[in-house]
Amino acid sequence: MADIKVPVFSESVSEGTLLTWHKKPGDTVKRGEVLAEIETDKVVLEVTALQDGVLVSIAKQEGDTVLSEETLGVVGDAGSAPAPAAQETVSGPIANEASAGGTAAQPDSAGLGHEATRRDDLSPAVRKVVVENGLNPAQIPATGPKGNITKADALGAVGQQASQPAAPAAVAVPAGARPEQRVPMTRIRQRISERLKEVQNTAALLTTFNEVNMQPAMDLRKKYQDQFVTKHGVKLGFMSLFVRAATEALKAFPVVNASVDGKDIIYHGFYDIGIAVASDRGLVVPILRDTDQMSLAGIEKAIGGFAQKAKAGKLTLEDMSGGTFSITNGGTFGSMMSTPIINAPQSAILGMHNIIERPIAQNGQVVIAPMMYIALSYDHRIIDGKEAVQFLVTIKNLLEDPARMLLEL
Numbered sequence: 001m002a003d004i005k006v007p008v009f010s011e012s013v014s015e016g017t018l019l020t021w022h023k024k025p026g027d028t029v030k031r032g033e034v035l036a037e038i039e040t041d042k043v044v045l046e047v048t049a050l051q052d053g054v055l056v057s058i059a060k061q062e063g064d065t066v067l068s069e070e071t072l073g074v075v076g077d078a079g080s081a082p083a084p085a086a087q088e089t090v091s092g093p094i095a096n097e098a099s100a101g102g103t104a105a106q107p108d109s110a111g112l113g114h115e116a117t118r119r120d121d122l123s124p125a126v127r128k129v130v131v132e133n134g135l136n137p138a139q140i141p142a143t144g145p146k147g148n149i150t151k152a153d154a155l156g157a158v159g160q161q162a163s164q165p166a167a168p169a170a171v172a173v174p175a176g177a178r179p180e181q182r183v184p185m186t187r188i189r190q191r192i193s194e195r196l197k198e199v200q201n202t203a204a205l206l207t208t209f210n211e212v213n214m215q216p217a218m219d220l221r222k223k224y225q226d227q228f229v230t231k232h233g234v235k236l237g238f239m240s241l242f243v244r245a246a247t248e249a250l251k252a253f254p255v256v257n258a259s260v261d262g263k264d265i266i267y268h269g270f271y272d273i274g275i276a277v278a279s280d281r282g283l284v285v286p287i288l289r290d291t292d293q294m295s296l297a298g299i300e301k302a303i304g305g306f307a308q309k310a311k312a313g314k315l316t317l318e319d320m321s322g323g324t325f326s327i328t329n330g331g332t333f334g335s336m337m338s339t340p341i342i343n344a345p346q347s348a349i350l351g352m353h354n355i356i357e358r359p360i361a362q363n364g365q366v367v368i369a370p371m372m373y374i375a376l377s378y379d380h381r382i383i384d385g386k387e388a389v390q391f392l393v394t395i396k397n398l399l400e401d402p403a404r405m406l407l408e409l
Helices: 093-099 124-133 151-163 187-202 215-232 238-252 296-312 385-400 402-406
Strands: 002-005 015-021 034-039 044-048 053-058 065-067 071-076 205-213 259-261 264-266 273-275 277-279 282-284 325-329 348-352 355-362 365-379
Touching: 015 151, 034 071, 124 151, 205 385, 215 238, 215 296, 215 365, 215 385, 215 402, 238 273, 238 296, 238 325, 238 348, 238 385, 238 402, 277 296, 348 385, 365 385, 385 402
Parallel strands: 273 325, 325 348
Antiparallel strands: 002 071, 015 034, 015 065, 034 044, 053 071, 205 365, 259 264, 277 282, 348 365, 355 365
């Protein structure tokens, strides 16, 4: 027999939530196979099997709070009998209606206000799937250890629902109805909220703007894209150019790369740039280490790897720890202009935005050019307006003449 243990959390993480069981008692498991997932306030951790065998029992249910190195269950040798699971009694409106011989209320067209979605035995992961897809838990076959609905059960119901022919007409929401739903924040979303509010309460935030003519960078990409892909196996994007330009600007203005610690200013002699990436669980900021030593191809590959890991929920604490400066690209979603919030304890963040063709004055003539607004939000406690503006102008100049940047002129 071998206990299934919660992974050791980092010093800044005290507890987590058991998000999903991928196995149930009696299932065969193989060494290295993912048994469960635990959500902390930073990342989702996978719990893997340390030996081949059978999942004999589980000690924690989906949605339970777990501590570092706490026992989640037991894996035994093949042939081990699983511990009998007690029959779970479901309380609430579903049970009351069933005892009265009635049936659960059907979901409305938006899946809102559904009594079944408020079942107390649904884990946060299952509840999210149920609410977002308008499912009726009473109609989902449950395969959980105690008769509870697992995330796999809910996803299976979604697939089955998608394969069925569409109903003749959606159930109309009654006139004057004001449906609403209450969904608990995930731990990651709670942590994001706390950090952003802490920054607003602590730092003296200010944002300065500028605009960049992206035509030279676009011409560079168009001219060398095929050769770049052939040699490096990855496309040349704008983000790597911005990372390189930001790195050069940080060298010229070290205070933008610094951080505040009490009454001290810490100047960092290295350049670790965080790249904001959107994921299903919220905004995450993995870190590119030592960007002054990275090539454009290396930056593109690293960013692509982070994006894939974020989409799959595989980012680790190490991927997101540290950082001296951040870049966020709201232009990916069509943002024209924004005032990004710094990622504490960093002192500044660069915001990229959508590229729009606009008329500009160039050499005394009006021309149409692909323009991007860029923004620098910074902590005015240590960064003066002059330094912030000059930092942003440096990035503008480098991107409008990328040859100088690549030749280190």
